[in-house]
Amino acid sequence: MQTPISSHNNESTGLVLSACGSESTEAPAAAPPADSMTDTVTDAMTDTMTDAVEDVTEQVGAGMAEATGAVEGIVGEANDAMDVVSEPAEGQPAAGEGDPCSLSIEAGDTIAFSTDAMSVPSSCADVTVTLTHTGTMPKQSMGHNWVLLPETAIQEIGIAAARAGLNNNCVPDDPRIVASTEVVGGGESTSVTFSLDALDDGTTYGFACTFPGHWAVMKGTFTVSG
Secondary structure, three states, X not given: OOOOOOHHHHHHHXXXXXXXXXXXXXXXXXXXXXXXXXXXXXXXHHHHHHHHHHHHXXXXXXXHHHHHHXXXXXHHHHHHHHHHHHOOOOOOOOXXXXXXXXXXXXXXXXXXXXOOEEEEEOOOOEEEEEEEEOOOOOHHHHOEOOEEEEHHHHXXXXXXXXXXOHHHOOOOOOOOOOEEOOOXXXXXXXXXXXXXXXXXXXXXXXXXXXXXXXXXXXXXXXXXXX
């Protein structure tokens, strides 16, 4: 005879099924996709970095503007000071003016003298020539000198000057050279004084810059009048 299943056993079975999840329960809410979370974090970081960069840019811009204004002010004051210094004292002639035996010539950051003709009266016992470099480039790359020599010797001496080198002021050892200055760079000046007695009668003289490659363009005539 079969033994009927007790209600106690039925209850136990129901508990086991319930513990194994056989009975229906509500599913938990699905977590947001990983890509969506990544996008959210990326957007937040991008906004934060953008704001930070904008703040730094504004600060740098303000600083640059302030620095530029300060530099412009300093340059303006320096130019004003230079104007005052360059003005001759009352009753005194400017450099190269009022004295026919004192000549001035300029050259800048180009291969060119400010003049291609210089002249002095024969009454000068001595002549002083002042060369001023009005540019900013150093003498190693754009140096200038002033050399007095016979016109017919400019090319030959100019070529030889390249071998003389900067240490010798680009001036070769040649007895035909009457006078020469040192090589100067931007903002510098130099002078040379010589006697007209060193010039030979009947010889046409000229001047040139013998820095390598300059002599072909930077040259002119030097005459004694009267």
